[in-house]
Amino acid sequence: ADVLDRAFGATDADVVAAPDYLRRVTAPLKDPGVGLVTCPYRFIGQGSFWSTLKTLTIHASFAPSVMLAAWLAPVRFGIGATLAFKREALVKIGGFPAVADYLASDFWLAHKISRAGYRVLLIPYWLDIQIENLSWKDYLACQLRWARTMRWTTPWGFAGTLATHGLFWALGLLALRRADALSWLVLGAVGAGRILTCAVLWRKIGITPIKKSLFLLPAHDLLTTAFWFAAFWGGR
Numbered sequence: 001a002d003v004l005d006r007a008f009g010a011t012d013a014d015v016v017a018a019p020d021y022l023r024r025v026t027a028p029l030k031d032p033g034v035g036l037v038t039c040p041y042r043f044i045g046q047g048s049f050w051s052t053l054k055t056l057t058i059h060a061s062f063a064p065s066v067m068l069a070a071w072l073a074p075v076r077f078g079i080g081a082t083l084a085f086k087r088e089a090l091v092k093i094g095g096f097p098a099v100a101d102y103l104a105s106d107f108w109l110a111h112k113i114s115r116a117g118y119r120v121l122l123i124p125y126w127l128d129i130q131i132e133n134l135s136w137k138d139y140l141a142c143q144l145r146w147a148r149t150m151r152w153t154t155p156w157g158f159a160g161t162l163a164t165h166g167l168f169w170a171l172g173l174l175a176l177r178r179a180d181a182l183s184w185l186v187l188g189a190v191g192a193g194r195i196l197t198c199a200v201l202w203r204k205i206g207i208t209p210i211k212k213s214l215f216l217l218p219a220h221d222l223l224t225t226a227f228w229f230a231a232f233w234g235g236r
Contacts, residue, residue, distance in 0.1 A: 025123065037085070038121070039123050041081040043130075044128045044129070050138065053215065060217060063205075065161075077120070089118050093116050099112065167225075172184070198217070
């Protein structure tokens, strides 16, 4: 029991589910065509400086990316915090052994269920997760794991995300054009776009911690670009 608690207890103990959680995530499964339901999550509480940077990754990068992906194309991915699915859908893809050897099994479970002919739904329900205290080593390990996981899971999609690293490109343009008016204009537009994205999240969706850590957003965005490049090295 002690081994199981160390292996799994910390993963589940940080989730704060509201009283309507099960009803909300299982209700769409009444539709015969729906095979899996997933939902996004947000961090709550206070943590270390490195924990704050991790919350920015979820709130200011991951959450907008998920919503954009769901807007552009049918959802074929799952988010690990919630995967509610039908037994028949799981059986149809070959059960859990079908995803046992995959990295990011949450992604592949939803992907395979989608390919089996079922719809995957991303519902507008935000699950709260209590942020943990991270050291700088914990933060680096977590970010590298995420970046490498995305590179291995969807290599072409991951490569394309470099185009979304606006601050990286704006600073590069600033250096190449020797800080002329156009490069400053691009940098200002990138900054305004990021602030607008965060404003929508904290006003419309309730991700309020962004407001308190907005000053760290430039550093976070540059670190995200560094992790993007670092994902191409290392095999763990």
